[in-house]
Amino acid sequence: MFTASETTASREMLEQATAEELRLFYAAKASINPNLNSLPPVIPQVYADTVAAHGENIAVMAVSEYQGMLQNFFVGLLGAKRILEIGTFTGSSAIFFANALKRNGVAGPDASGNRPIVSLDISEKYAAIARKNFAIANVEEYIEVMVDNAHNSLAKLVDQKFDIIFIDADKPSYQKYYDTIVDNHMLSKGGLIIADNTAFDCVTPYIGTTAPVADDAVPLKASFTRFPGQMGLGFSEEIAKSLHNFNEYVRNDPRSEVIMLPLFTGISLIRLL
Numbered sequence: 001m002f003t004a005s006e007t008t009a010s011r012e013m014l015e016q017a018t019a020e021e022l023r024l025f026y027a028a029k030a031s032i033n034p035n036l037n038s039l040p041p042v043i044p045q046v047y048a049d050t051v052a053a054h055g056e057n058i059a060v061m062a063v064s065e066y067q068g069m070l071q072n073f074f075v076g077l078l079g080a081k082r083i084l085e086i087g088t089f090t091g092s093s094a095i096f097f098a099n100a101l102k103r104n105g106v107a108g109p110d111a112s113g114n115r116p117i118v119s120l121d122i123s124e125k126y127a128a129i130a131r132k133n134f135a136i137a138n139v140e141e142y143i144e145v146m147v148d149n150a151h152n153s154l155a156k157l158v159d160q161k162f163d164i165i166f167i168d169a170d171k172p173s174y175q176k177y178y179d180t181i182v183d184n185h186m187l188s189k190g191g192l193i194i195a196d197n198t199a200f201d202c203v204t205p206y207i208g209t210t211a212p213v214a215d216d217a218v219p220l221k222a223s224f225t226r227f228p229g230q231m232g233l234g235f236s237e238e239i240a241k242s243l244h245n246f247n248e249y250v251r252n253d254p255r256s257e258v259i260m261l262p263l264f265t266g267i268s269l270i271r272l273l
Contacts, residue, residue: 091130199266
């Protein structure tokens with residue numbers, strides 16, 4: 001079976017694919033515009049190092065090549081100059097963003113010394129890995145990494161504005177992140193919030209369930225060939241309910257509009273009204 005992150009396929013594999021699998025491969029790999037298909041050279045090594053150090057089940061937390069190019073497209077579409085990333089991990093996403101900002105003509109820190117990307121993570125371990133990868137990718141001047149609980153870091157940034165805010169951290173905190181951003185006007189006019197992993201396999205069985213999800217709510221009895229709870233990432237009923245609550249909260253929020261892309265494990269695009 002193909003995924004949107006598949007990079008190569010033989011003719012035999014393609015001929016055995018279903019129509020949906022072939023469509024996915026055609027769109028995600030075979031039809032990428034050359035102007036976007038500029039994978040930062042360090043990205044494959046970042047992924048390989050993460051697999052070697054932490055295993056493939058953890059490495060999948062990094063954005064894929066296709067998602068990175070999608071984010072690049074949004075940076076160009078919006079003419080973004082400043083980006084906030086909640087969740088650094090080993091730095092892949094921030095590297096994609098930094099390269100996209102270079103394409104937008106952003107030269108690095110502004111006159112006040114503010115770097116155009118602020119990336120938040122709770123782990124000094126992963127922050128150190130990410131900083132090393134930023135240096136290798138020659139984008140260290142573009143990215144400031146703040147290590148702390150993201151709620152504490154956000155509180156220090158409420159007087160700043162960002163053109164794109166990427167949320168990919170503690171799943172039960174998504175709604176609080178979102179409210180902090182909206183209540184404090186941290187998103188610039190015409191800006192975009194990207195919330196990752198909003199349709200994890202453990203979330204979708206709660207379709208149609210009233211939010212907030214009751215303790216005794218019974219999800220659909222659905223089975224999947226790949227269930228996040230088997231990936232070693234700590235996925236749980238709490239995460240499933242929290243993400244469904246977040247999705248319903250944003251969907252019914254009169255301050256914004258949202259559309260969810262059924263790519264990977266769900267990517268929600270949110271703009272403020």
